[in-house]
Amino acid sequence: MLRWIIFVLIYLGLSFYIVQALRTLFRQPWVYIIYVLLSLAVLVNFIYQFTAGEEAGRVLSRPKSYAFGFLLTMLSFKLVIILFLFSEDIFRILSGTYQKLFGESKEFSLPQRRRFLGMIALGIAALPFGALLYGMYKGKYxxxxxxxxxxxxxxxxxxxxxxxxxxxxxxxxxxxxxxxxxxxxxxxxxxxxxxxxxxxxxxxxxxxxxxxxxxxxxxxxxxxxxxxxxxxxxxxxxxxxxxxxxxxxxxxxxxxxxxxxxxxxxxxxxxxxxxxxxxxxxxxxxxxxxxxxxxxxxxxxxxxxxxxxxxxxxxxxxxxxxxxxxxxxxxxxxxxxxxxxxxxxxxxxxxxxxxxxxxxxxxxxxxxxxxxxxxxxxxxxxxxxxxxxxxxxxxxxxxxxxxxxxxxx
Missing domain, CATH: 3.60.21.10 (Metallo-dependent phosphatases)
Known part of the structure; x- marks a missing residue:
């Protein structure tokens, strides 16, 4: 049970982090609302298939296999975006700290997240996301x-x-x-x-x-x-x-x-x-x-x-x-x-x-x-x-x- 709680907290934390990034990229709320709903649907399906929906006597039934596949696809999307945005946030924190310590203003402030970097991250993340979906739809045959x-x-x-x-x-x-x-x-x-x-x-x-x-x-x-x-x-x-x-x-x-x-x-x-x-x-x-x-x-x-x-x-x-x-x-x-x-x-x-x-x-x-x-x-x-x-x-x-x-x- 503890493993499931830790997994869910990490997954939701990653999702929340990416939502904050999407809000800086898109003014339309429906974009990140769709992302949130899709992320939750994948998570709920995965938990269901590997707990209550588990087929007795089988290690990996077909529904469980697809639940795992969709989770893997979603995680690949999240991790690529976070790889870009987290590194930028580290830079922003270091930059803000430097300005506070050595700049003219002693108030701590962070530079704005660069929108173009977010768009690059989104575009690159779409590659493994699309490839894994293609692999499930056509690649396997x-x-x-x-x-x-x-x-x-x-x-x-x-x-x-x-x-x-x-x-x-x-x-x-x-x-x-x-x-x-x-x-x-x-x-x-x-x-x-x-x-x-x-x-x-x-x-x-x-x-x-x-x-x-x-x-x-x-x-x-x-x-x-x-x-x-x-x-x-x-x-x-x-x-x-x-x-x-x-x-x-x-x-x-x-x-x-x-x-x-x-x-x-x-x-x-x-x-x-x-x-x-x-x-x-x-x-x-x-x-x-x-x-x-x-x-x-x-x-x-x-x-x-x-x-x-x-x-x-x-x-x-x-x-x-x-x-x-x-x-x-x-x-x-x-x-x-x-x-x-x-x-x-x-x-x-x-x-x-x-x-x-x-x-x-x-x-x-x-x-x-x-x-x-x-x-x-x-x-x-x-x-x-x-x-x-x-x-x-x-x-x-x-x-x-x-x-x-x-x-x-």
Whole structure:
């Protein structure tokens, strides 16, 4: 309760501070009245959704997700304005103090707040405000197909030009627009890849979240089949279950559902993909993540029956598994496919120029292709979204990777 009181007081204090600034910028009272009403509506909705309106047994329901998104949008607007105006107020106080101590008049007075600086602050604050709203309205379904060509000396000849489509982090419990998801699924199928790989987090918490979408994702296809692994959210670890048995049943239901949808779910297992006399090994491990995430992945078990010289592709949901274990394993993993980070659903990416997201401070390998010790990893930015119900700058991704035999020089 105390945390809520502190939060409300800080939020209202920021709002009051900005109202005083708006009154110096606009003579029409309706401008700051609208701002006050909007701020209060966002606050009341957030408090309601996270207290009385909380959906039992769920960490982040859809209404709560949007309440959080609108609060984040409003706070970004407030903080940018305050960054400008507070710094100016500090200057005004210092200036007034100087005049009182060293000026001709000994009366303390503050210079007037400069109107143009307030207008600049308002204009800059509108940028993240608009971007976050756009991210919730359109950005979260702004699907992008990203294509990479990876070359290998030891790729079997029959697999030269082999095409893999990777998707990750569906998070079906967050979806709210069937037509947009239909478009995303059709975009995956349009790639006409040899192989389709899904690298975990089909749901947010419960198998039932995927049921309305199962028929749609069942239409995904690839010539050599579609394979999947589990992500950290698939285990149901983030909600309180009445019994452990219900939690186990939920996981078994999800495994069964994936198989019913046509996915070959790999649980610390491997499969061979064969073309004539050539083959490559496809390995799938359960979730393995550092920093408190489940460590159910077992490389030794998954690769116990494959040859050391096999060209090997690994599916592992969390990229920290690659950096902590995979690249140092005695087995050489030519390509690892991961997801998990979502690119934090927020950042700036201009190909060839800028690639930045706050998530880089948590994960060294957070989006795209990396190479270490002669091994590649692709970290998919995710198909869905979680928490903030949108994406800004880091768009939902469908990855297409073409394997090539490196030409002899």
């Amino acid at each position: 702004n699907f992008k197909v990203l294509k990479y060509t990876l070359e290998y000396d030891d790729l079997p000849e029959s697999f030269d030009g082999y095409q893999i489509t990777q998707i990750s982090d569906i998070h079906s419990g967050s979806f709210d627009n069937r037509k947009k998801i239909e478009y995303g699924v059709s975009l995956i199928n349009k790639q006409k890849s040899d192989l389709l790989l899904f690298t975990g987090d089909m749901v947010n918490n419960k198998t039932e979240e995927m049921l309305p979408w199962a028929d749609l994702f069942s239409t995904l296809n690839a010539r050599d089949g579609k394979f999947s692994v589990l992500g950290n959210h698939d285990y149901g670890d983030y909600i309180d279950w009445e019994t452990e048995e219900l939690k186990r049943e939920n996981l078994e239901d999800l495994k069964r559902l994936q198989r019913d949808m046509g996915f070959d779910l790999l649980l610390n297992e491997h499969r061979y993909l064969q073309k004539g006399d050539d083959r490559i090994a496809l390995v799938g491990v359960e979730n393995w993540g550092k920093g408190g995430f489940k460590k159910a992945g077992d490389l030794k078990k998954a690769t116990s029956k494959i040859a050391a010289e096999d060209f090997t592709i690994l599916m592992s949901h969390d990229p920290s598994h690659w950096s902590e274990e995979v690249i140092y394993d005695k087995k050489h993993y030519h390509l690892t496919l991961s997801g998990h980070t979502h690119g934090m659903q927020f950042g700036i990416e201009i190909p060839g120029w800028v690639k930045w997201s706050p998530v880089k401070w948590r994960y060294k390998y957070w989006a795209g292709v990396y190479k270490e010790l002669g091994q590649f990893i692709n970290v998919n930015r995710g198909f869905g979204f979680l928490g903030y119900p949108g994406r800004v700058g880091i768009w939902p991704e469908i990855t297409v990777i073409t394997l090539k035999k490196k030409a002899l020089t």
